[in-house]
Each structure stands twice: as C-alpha cells, then as structure tokens.
Amino acid sequence: SKTRDHKAAKRFFKKALRSFHVSKPRVITVDKNPAYPIAIEQLKKEKSIPNGMRLRQQKYLNNIVEQDHRFIKKRIRSMLGLKSFATATSILSGVEAMHMIKKEQIALRDQSVQNQKEFIHQLFGLAA
Incomplete structure (x- = not known):
C-alpha cells in the first residue's frame, strides 16, 4: 500500500x-x-x-514483541485517552516499569518490595 x-x-x-x-x-x-x-x-x-x-x-518473532505490548495497550485503553503528551509519557513510563517488574525483566538482588521501590525511585529520579 x-x-x-x-x-x-x-x-x-x-x-x-x-x-x-x-x-x-x-x-x-x-x-x-x-x-x-x-x-x-x-x-x-x-x-x-x-x-x-x-x-x-520472521513474523512469529515480531509477534512476541507485539504480544508484550498487549498488556500495556489493555491498561491504557481503560483510561479513555490521555489529555497531553506529558501525561501520556509519565503514565506509560510507570505502567511499563511495573510490567517489567512483574515479568522479572530487571536485575534485582531479589524481587522484594523494597528492591522494587528502589528501582522505581531510581528510574524516575525520586528521592529515596
């Protein structure tokens, strides 16, 4: 096309x-x-x-990436659209970070809540 x-x-x-x-x-x-x-x-x-x-x-290898996005699309769809680019950026970053934690795609010493909190604070530049 x-x-x-x-x-x-x-x-x-x-x-x-x-x-x-x-x-x-x-x-x-x-x-x-x-x-x-x-x-x-x-x-x-x-x-x-x-x-x-x-x-x-290879179609099937590309589909793996697309399937990973499905979770995030499902979460965002219920929000009925994001009003600004800044809002979309911050919300999508948070949703993606939580998805990475859930799938254990990040290297933490262990998957404790404290380590997850430290990862999020480091990712978004928040004070510990």
Whole structure:
C-alpha cells in the first residue's frame, strides 16, 4: 500500500535508530513486508546503519514483541485517552516499569518490595 512503501520504511528506520535510547543494533526483526529489505539496503549504502547489521524477517518473532505490548495497550485503553503528551509519557513510563517488574525483566538482588521501590525511585529520579 502507499503508506507501507520503502520510502516510509526508510523514514521509520531512520527515526527509530535516531532515538536517544537506541544503540546500533546487530539484528532488526520485522515482519515480511517487502519494503523493509529495500529500505535497509538504502540505509546501508548511505552508511546510516552498519553493513554488518542483519535484517531478520520472521513474523512469529515480531509477534512476541507485539504480544508484550498487549498488556500495556489493555491498561491504557481503560483510561479513555490521555489529555497531553506529558501525561501520556509519565503514565506509560510507570505502567511499563511495573510490567517489567512483574515479568522479572530487571536485575534485582531479589524481587522484594523494597528492591522494587528502589528501582522505581531510581528510574524516575525520586528521592529515596
């Protein structure tokens, strides 16, 4: 479709890789859209991404990431929309942090409530 062509894919990858919290990945996993390999090759020619970076097109691996977002989408949907970007940022950050704790995706000495509280305080710059 017109919205999923290689130019749009290239813009998406540039924007995603420009993000402050993203390092240069070794592998990018995407679905089977034919526009992605074209966009990645163009970015490699422009030296926007390293030549050694691999594009992995596998639907089921990408679905794992999408499934992880499902929990957060379910929590946000009940809030009936967020009124400002600042509100959305703070609420989503909190929901994602709690989701990470629940899934034990963070390295804590143990999963005690005290350690979880310290993680949240450190994450959001709160006084201990």
